Amino acid sequence: MGSERCPVQHKGIYHNLPTFDPSIKGLTAIVTGANGISGFHTMRVLLESPERWSKVYALSRRPPPKDMMALLPESHRARVQHVACDFLEDPQKIADAIKSANITADYIFFYSYLQPKPAPGAAAWSNAEELVKVNSALLDNFLQALTICKITPKRFLLQTGAKNYGVHVGRGRNPAIESDPRPAHLEPNFYYPQEKSLFEYCKANNTSWNVIRPAWILGAVNNAQMNALHPIAVYSAVQAHKGEPLYFPGTWKDWQADEHHSTATLTGYLSEWAVLEDKCKNEAFNSQDTSPISWDRFYEELVRWFGVEKGVHPPEEDLSLFKEFKGKGGKATPMGYGPPIVLHSLFSLVEWAAKPENKEAWEALMKDSGGQLTDNPFEDVEANFVFGDAAFVQICMLSMNKARRLGWTGFVDTIESLFEMYSEMGKLGMLPKLKVDKPKPMA
Numbered sequence: 001m002g003s004e005r006c007p008v009q010h011k012g013i014y015h016n017l018p019t020f021d022p023s024i025k026g027l028t029a030i031v032t033g034a035n036g037i038s039g040f041h042t043m044r045v046l047l048e049s050p051e052r053w054s055k056v057y058a059l060s061r062r063p064p065p066k067d068m069m070a071l072l073p074e075s076h077r078a079r080v081q082h083v084a085c086d087f088l089e090d091p092q093k094i095a096d097a098i099k100s101a102n103i104t105a106d107y108i109f110f111y112s113y114l115q116p117k118p119a120p121g122a123a124a125w126s127n128a129e130e131l132v133k134v135n136s137a138l139l140d141n142f143l144q145a146l147t148i149c150k151i152t153p154k155r156f157l158l159q160t161g162a163k164n165y166g167v168h169v170g171r172g173r174n175p176a177i178e179s180d181p182r183p184a185h186l187e188p189n190f191y192y193p194q195e196k197s198l199f200e201y202c203k204a205n206n207t208s209w210n211v212i213r214p215a216w217i218l219g220a221v222n223n224a225q226m227n228a229l230h231p232i233a234v235y236s237a238v239q240a241h242k243g244e245p246l247y248f249p250g251t252w253k254d255w256q257a258d259e260h261h262s263t264a265t266l267t268g269y270l271s272e273w274a275v276l277e278d279k280c281k282n283e284a285f286n287s288q289d290t291s292p293i294s295w296d297r298f299y300e301e302l303v304r305w306f307g308v309e310k311g312v313h314p315p316e317e318d319l320s321l322f323k324e325f326k327g328k329g330g331k332a333t334p335m336g337y338g339p340p341i342v343l344h345s346l347f348s349l350v351e352w353a354a355k356p357e358n359k360e361a362w363e364a365l366m367k368d369s370g371g372q373l374t375d376n377p378f379e380d381v382e383a384n385f386v387f388g389d390a391a392f393v394q395i396c397m398l399s400m401n402k403a404r405r406l407g408w409t410g411f412v413d414t415i416e417s418l419f420e421m422y423s424e425m426g427k428l429g430m431l432p433k434l435k436v437d438k439p440k441p442m443a
Contacts, residue, residue, distance in 0.1 A: 003273065004407055011048070013416040014266060016409040018273045025051045028104050030153075032087070032142065033111035034058035037219040037227060037264045038159055040068060042109050045268035047076035057103050058082045060112070065222050067428050087112055088137055091144035098149050107275050108146075108153045112138045115226060117383065128188045135190040136197070143201045155275040157210040158198050159267075160191040164213050166334035167395040170327045171341050173334070175397035178213070178284045183334040208281035210274045212267060215288050215398055216391055218417050219264030220424035222375075229261075230430070231349050231388025233422050234377055236306040237432050238361045245310035246299055249346045250392055251322070255315045257394050258292035263417040269410050270403065279406055286398035291414040291442065301415055305422065307435040316346055349388040353381045365432055374429035413441045
């Protein structure tokens with residue numbers, strides 16, 4: 001099943017992707033959480049290969065919205081069967097839904113996730129115990145349902161993320177590598193019980209697993225609350241409409257630092273490669289674009305894409321004007337030693353979005369769009385802008401050495417990926433139409 005002897009291929013902005021032996025064909029897959037960024041874009045990747053993937057079962061409470069599915073060609077949509085499942089319900093009820101749909105699954109890709117609302121004003125992942133409770137239940141109930149249905153895939157892929165390394169808690173080792181020990185003593189993290197459940201399931205059923213760990217995930221879907229780069233586009237469109245420049249909330253050091261992102265489509269290609277390669281079984285892999293960008297370069301493109309005539313206001317130099325946030329230090333960090341990370345912020349997107357003039361500017365954009373712009377993130381400021389603030393925090397770099405050692409060479413220019421995401425969000429009614437036809441690649 002290996003891809004080593006096959007040439008690499010290019011698909012649009014995605015380069016050096018693996019190809020596979022044509023004898024691999026007629027496979028079926030379950031993709032859970034198919035409405036989310038990762039689930040939807042992995043589903044798109046699988047559907048690109050009709051000979052290899054004959055059927056994809058999309059399991060979620062609700063079917064993917066019609067305008068999201070309209071991003072796919074009809075021939076791709078025809079091979080998707082949505083099955084309504086709520087993984088917080090009793091496993092027998094989930095099993096009944098699976099049986100009634102006559103589902104078969106050579107491979108399973110698990111992306112189901114619930115984000116309970118944190119307390120007002122609290123950090124995005126501050127409700128750690130609640131996150132553990134609800135997200136552990138999602139996977140455990142589904143695994144029990146598979147056992148009831150006697151469905152055993154050749155490989156079960158679970159996506160977690162960079163929080164595996166405790167980067168949201170405090171100072172961690174950089175870059176993060178897959179063999180780093182878990183900082184499980186710091187606070188509850190639902191990734192760890194999920195992995196434990198998956199490993200036990202695979203051992204009991206004599207099958208294998210993969211775990212994929214992306215950073216900030218990029219991709220267009222209707223529900224943008226977890227898409228940390230969407231609020232920054234909203235901010236740019238409003239500032240352009242008001243005739244004001246783009247301001248950066250961090251310091252000059254933050255402005256020029258490398259940031260790593262994980263385009264959902266590229267992670268989908270990586271995930272397909274991982275499950276089809278025998279040498280990758282029972283392995284975890286980081287996933288990122290291998291295209292570091294700075295806020296300096298990103299803002300330069302935002303100005304072009306959204307028509308910000310006043311351009312970019314340089315970062316503030318006077319540190320006395322910043323709010324200062326200190327993390328935990330010493331043994332309370334993933335490293336186990338060292339000073340706390342100190343963050344500086346001039347303003348927050350949540351505070352910015354709460355100002356009436358910015359909501360009014362967005363509503364004016366909606367009115368001027370002739371029905372093209374339909375989504376209003378200002379209706380729930382806390383939910384829709386909190387992850388935008390989190391995106392300004394430099395978390396960590398994810399090493400791609402492990403995947404590369406096993407033959408993975410996939411790559412996307414993150415600037416091109418962001419342009420693709422914002423363009424598709426325009427089609428979904430979430431952003432105004434971009435002012436330019438193409439981005440400037442970092443080349």
